[in-house]
Amino acid sequence: YEPILSVDNLHVSFHSQNRVVKAVRGVSFALQKGETLAIVGESGSGKSVTAKSLMRMLPAQTAKITEGAIRYDNQDVLSFSPRELQKLRGKEISMVFQDPMTSLNPTMKIGRQIMEGLAKHEKLTKSEAKQKAIQMLEMVGIPQAAERIDAYPHQFSGGMRQRVVIAIALACRPKVLIADEPTTALDVTIQAQILDLMRGLQKQTGTSIILITHDLGVVANMAQRVAVMYTGEIVEIGPVHEIFTRPQHPYTKGLLQSMPRLDADRSEPLVPIPGSPPDVTRLMGGCSFAPRCPYVMRVCHHFSPQSTSLGPEHQVSCWLQDRRAEEMRRSFCS
Ligand code: SF4
Ligand code: MG
16 A cells, blocks of 8 residues: 655755755655554754655755655656646645644634635635634534634633634645644643544544654654664664564664653653764764764675664664665675
């Protein structure tokens, strides 16, 4: 069966004066219909840049996709015309960000904002659009929706605003929803409600979700698969239960030991990963995790590990698993 969205060897660079930051380096993954794929990693690991690339929403002056392919529903997204892109955004793929106020217009009534999204992609009369807006608000659990459509964003709480953003994002029944830290700004109880809501809506609509988060509890609750990013690369990708119980990449192991998790009551203390991610403007050859890795070997400093399959859905990029390792060791020792 065909994935709805696939990314192959994506490279993204940011240019400013005489600096080049390679923010995404060789990212590949495929999103299946109806699944939730989580992308985790520290800030600056390239999660959001990857997500924005999918909708061609990178800042045109500074960012450039230098290599790779993005396919949506078997079409080549990188060759889309502005008109095709406009249709893609909102109608086919839509996005929810961390701060709902960045997506809402503070001076416009909630109902009108939903109706505007609908009007861009669907032919509806005014009263049909209004009915649909009310339905959407009901669907995301906003009480007294018929009256609340005339409220302004500031009259809603943070959690309610994020519900509205989700209503707008789902109004045109997109096939893919990209949620970038959708609950990070909310308190824990509201977070759980929003995640429940997203899961429920996904069940009804069959939408595929890419969920960007740094919270492994959220991953455990929401996703079937998880991709772990480090300095612009996916270092490990696989089914959530497999990655959580048998992580193979030293960085994934470090993440699991360093983060508090709501899903697991754990007795071991949290162990932070020593050091910090390298300056991406100065990446040298070799594995970018080498300076922080407790398992580092000589080969790691000189050559990048290749992605190796550990099972049909589980891939890792680390010399500990790389099939070329034995050969490399021999040539290093002789
Ligand atoms: Fe550690 Fe080497 Fe694996 Fe990189 S390739 S994660 S340095 S063991
Ligand atoms: Mg981000």
